[in-house]
Amino acid sequence: MTKMENVAIADQVDESSHPSTFMSKYVWSQDHKVIAIQYSITAILVGLVALVLSGIMRLQLGFPNEFSFIDPSSYLQFVTMHGMIMVIYLLTALLLGGFGNYLIPLMVGARDMVFPYLNMLSYWTYLLSVVVLLASFFVSGGPTGAGWTLYPPQAILSGTPGADAGILLMLVSLAIFIVAFTMGGLNYVTTILQARTKGMTLMRMPLTLWGIFVATILGLLAFPALLVSAIMMIFDKVIGTSFFMPAILSLGETLDHSGGSPILFQHLFWFFGHPEVYIVALPAFGMVSDVISIHARKNIFGYRMMVWAIIAIGGLSFVVWAHHMYVSGMNPYFGFFFATTTLIIAIPTALKVYNWLLTLWRGNIHLTVPMLFAIGFIFTFTHGGLTGLMLGNVIIDLPLSDTFFVVAHFHMVMGVSPIMVLFAAIYHWFPLLTGRFLNNKLGHFHFWGTFLGTYAIYMPMHYLGFLGVPRRYYAMGDTDFIPQSAQTLNAGITVSAIIVGLVQLVFIANVIWSTFKGKKSGRNPWKATSLEWQTAQFPPGHGNWGEKLPQVYRWAYDYSVPNVKDDFIPQNVAPKDVEYLADKQNNNPRQK
Amino acid sequence: MHILKTLRVKPWLPAELEPQASLPSALFNKEKAASTALQFFLAVITVIFLLFTITFLQRTQSFDFQALSGEPWLPFTNADILWQNSAYLVLASISIMVAKKFAEQRILYAIIISLTATTLFTLLFINGQVQVWQQLNQSGFYITTNPANSYYFLLTGVHALHIIGGVLVLMRCIWLFAFSLSYPQLTSRLILCTRYWHYLLFIWLFLFFLLTSDADTFKTIALICGF
Secondary structure, eight states: OOOOOOEEGGGOOOOSOOOOSHIIIIISOOOHHHHHHHHHHHHHHHHHHHHHHHHHHHHHHHSTTSOTTOOHHHHHHHHHHHHHIIIIIIIIIIIIIIIIHHHHHHHHTOSSOSOHHHHHHHHHHHHHHHHHHHHGGGSTTOSOOSOTTOOTTGGGSTTSTTTTHHHHHHHHHHHHHHHHHHHHHHHHHHHHHHOOOTTOOGGGSOHHHHHHHHHHHHHHHHHHHHHHHHHHHHIIIIIOOOSSOOOOEETTEEOSOOSOOHHHHHHHHHHHHHHHHHHHHHHHHHHHHHHHHHHTTSOOTTHHHHHHHHHHHHHHGGGOGGGGOGGGOOOHHHHHHHHHHHHHHHHHHHHHHHHHHHHHTTOOOOOOHHHHHHHHHHHHHHHHHHHHHHHHSHHHHHHHTTBHHHHHHHIIIIIIHHHHHHHHHHHHHHHHHHSBOOOHHHHHHHHHHHHHHHHHHHHHHHHHHHHTOBTTOSOOOSOTTSOHHHHHHHHHHHHHHHHHHHHHHHHHHHHHHHHHHSOBOOSSTTOOOSGGGOOSSSSOOTTSSSSSOOOOOSOSOOBSOTTBTTSBOOTTOOGGGOOBOGGGGGGOGGGO | OHHHHHHTOOTTSGGGOSOOTTOGGGEEOHHHHHHHHHHHHHHHHHHHHHHHHHHHHHHTTSTTOOOSBSSTTSTTSSOHHHHHHHHHHHHHHHHHHHHHHHHHHTOHHHHHHHHHHHHHHHHHHHHHHHHHHHHHHHTTOOTTTOHHHHHHHHHHHHHHHHHHHHHHHHHHHHHHHHHTOOHHHHHHHHHHHHHHHHHHHHHHHHHHHHHTOBHHHHHHHHHHHTO
16 A cells, blocks of 8 residues: 655645636535525525425415415425425435535635535536426425325325426435435545644634535435435336325225335334434534624634534434424334434533523623524524424323424524524624624615514414424314314414515625625624634635744634733634733733 | 534633644645545545435335345346446446555656546446446336336436546546656546545445345345335
């Protein structure tokens, strides 16, 4: 074996060719920052489609029979596409493809991802998956209406909306997405493990990176379960195998399937589906930690515990999946096991919540828009998490399963909470992308509209769940146990949802306006310590670091350091270069 | 344990302020990075086949499962053709290892011969697998007639796709070597290819054992696994 050649990272030659044409710079770009923006724009656009779909669903629920274009089939199709787009094509893509791509090389002090070409392929493959998914709106029968969980046998049987081309396009799109994610994911983990600059030890990494790192590993190990189930279901649908399909009498006709297990699909799906919650949540946990620390001018409370908690949550997320299947039936000992692991995962999660609060405690809190969203996240996540503890118990889950209580729970914990962090992150890192702030007044309006609006949507929804109002129903009909007041509440929720949807348009307008006309931010406007704000060129240019890569001397949380001139010390400032207040210089413990 | 030691570090203490010059992170090595990426990719492949295997083992205990060997009329009671295919893949693995050795010694003609052999043996393996599928179909063991057949086609198909992917990567590597790659670069790429070939050989041998087991073996495995 030949001896591998090691190159000191500070002297690493910038091999990435500098793009000169419009196409190579903005379209077929291999620059991680451009790819991140491509990912983000695509994810947000497809997310807007999902937002509109949710609005249409709410119109039907709030004002049944008022809108002729919503029939029972299309209602189910909108529910399905809304769920799948939001979870996979928006949240996963935006958090890892968008923020992961932008922040990893900058935060570890690298010039780019380790495999830029693969990174570019990852985006274009992701775009292909989105196109295939959206194509299902235009095929005969429309998109699948099987629910985002795509449970067989109904997902592929006639009678379910989109059971012909729709479900196939969905499964193929998911398979393509997983290929895209694997290409991106290999880049993220390898860049973090192998391309950190000198001095950037793992335990000096900002928590954003830890969140993205562990979430990517989860994705690499969990998405195969979705791929496997998608392939097997395609076989069942197209070729006629019976992996998931039992013997079925459908519409008076005996089908050719026999012996397959629909429950097997559920196990595979949730073996992916539950880690998916943390694939979304862990990067959000990391980013919110950094936003809170920076805007409270205080080091994150319990950094080591935060890292350990991220790892523990990541590990535990693989042994809780069957809590989504209590109603499907299982050995009672399994139910006990999965309820126990579900409750155990609350320990590291609660630890994180306490640490965020203790970071805020006696901090110099700046109520900037990113900070407002971060604090809003603590509220929404705590509420969503607490209802998760309730549903983790078999005895509580059984009566509440398939009611709006579950819808309210997972939207609070997995919808609203990561979205709050995404907004915090966008407001926080927008100056890094553009050199400009997002408009502050519009930002405040956006925050309060979103925060109060989502509570107006989901708090009453918990109550509807307690009443027993079932989810996925097109209309309630004449149901004795659901009082008329529930309908009034549903109408109120719909009005709130429409308002929250419109508030997001204000945000989009703010992004577009501020990109060109926003107030200039100057370098490092939030006085942050992490490397992404310390680039030679601001906003960072191609290759990120000019001639020499930065050298890291400390962790990312040196805020409000006593006796230091600037109240913070960036990671790349050597101890000898720290400027101290003149009369206190000899008393500083960090100099000893 | 190195990782536990890493996670116990207290980065906020003054003693941690100096950058540790000896850190591996201070050095960037593309080959090492590619090796790390390959390890994760192999982990992804492992999870895929592991999950397929678990579903398969569960299905072996269903009433309609008919193993593909054990009785004289079953196709893999005599699995000669599969042994032949396995031999092709073993030879491919050996020849790519040899190619790597020759790349280290920079013997061009030997590299060409051994890589040609690798490609040939790998394609012979694929061809052999296709022949098995055709024979199964001709004997009435269609993909839909029995879950064992379905899994046979599915698992060998997914494995073949991974092999074809490997061949494409090897072709690209040879193409680049013809025009721009140096010997050390070729060697480092062949190290990764060799690891990939060996791993897919290991997976094939595992699948071979799994898919050609008889009903009694499945019963024993299921008993051990608790299915």
